[in-house]
Amino acid sequence: MKILCLNGPNLNLLGTREPEKYGHYTLSDIEEEMRQRAKASDIEIDFYQSNIEGELVNTIQNAKGKYDGIIINPAAYTHTSIAIRDALLAVQIPCVEIHLSNIYTREEFRQKSYTAPVSIGQITGFGKHSYILGLYAIAEYLNKK
Numbered sequence: 001m002k003i004l005c006l007n008g009p010n011l012n013l014l015g016t017r018e019p020e021k022y023g024h025y026t027l028s029d030i031e032e033e034m035r036q037r038a039k040a041s042d043i044e045i046d047f048y049q050s051n052i053e054g055e056l057v058n059t060i061q062n063a064k065g066k067y068d069g070i071i072i073n074p075a076a077y078t079h080t081s082i083a084i085r086d087a088l089l090a091v092q093i094p095c096v097e098i099h100l101s102n103i104y105t106r107e108e109f110r111q112k113s114y115t116a117p118v119s120i121g122q123i124t125g126f127g128k129h130s131y132i133l134g135l136y137a138i139a140e141y142l143n144k145k
Contacts, residue, residue, distance in 0.1 A: 001042070001142055003135065004067040004093075005034065006056060007049035008075030014100075022100050023127050030128045034135055043139055053081055060087040069138040070095040071131065078103065078113045085114040094141055098134040099124040 007027060010017060015026035031047050038045040046067075048059050056077065063070060070093050077084050078099070088095050095118070102125030103110045116122045120141055123130045 001069070001139065002044040002067050003038065003046075003069045003071060003138060004059075004063050005031070005045060005047045005131070005135075006059060006070060006072040006074075007047070008056060008073060008077045009051040011073060011075055012049050012051070025128050030131050033128070034131055037132055037135055041135075041139060043135070045135070053077055053083060056081075057083050057087045060084065060091055060093075063093055064091040067093055068142050069093060071098060071134040071138055072096070072115065072119075073098050073100070073131075074115050078115055079110055080114070082114055085118055088115060089118045094138060094145075095119045096134045096138045096141075097122045098130040100127050100130055101125060 011027050014022055015024055027049060034045060050056050072095055074081060074084055074097070097113065097115050097119040103113065104124065113122065121137055123133045123137065126133060
């Protein structure tokens with residue numbers, strides 16, 4: 001099983017960006033923990049982060065035929081990107097949307113997700129554990145498929 005984990009804008013700043021909201025761990029810390037969990041479950045996992053919407057769209061499009069599942073934290077693009085939504089819909093790769101913070105307890109504009117309706121599920125509000133839960137969720141879904 002091969003999984004792609006995509007991260008949107010500003011997630012490269014984890015550890016220094018609003019640590020009271022997002023924690024002190026870095027994106028590299030999260031990726032390392034996910035690599036260990038994936039390896040223990042015999043899952044191959046690749047990571048990609050970009051602050052640029054079009055690069056995320058290209059990465060999703062290029063995933064077709066290469067990955068069995070996608071874990072995505074679109075970050076701010078969750079609430080704005082029809083292009084990312086359409087790319088996920090077009091490739092038809094099962095996807096789990098994840099967020100570090102609970103987007104439904106934040107500002108009203110953050111409570112709308114364009115990508116959740118084209119995902120198999122959404123995990124939000126568990127900090128770095130949202131990623132681990134997302135990994136287990138996509139693996140479970142793919143194993144049952």
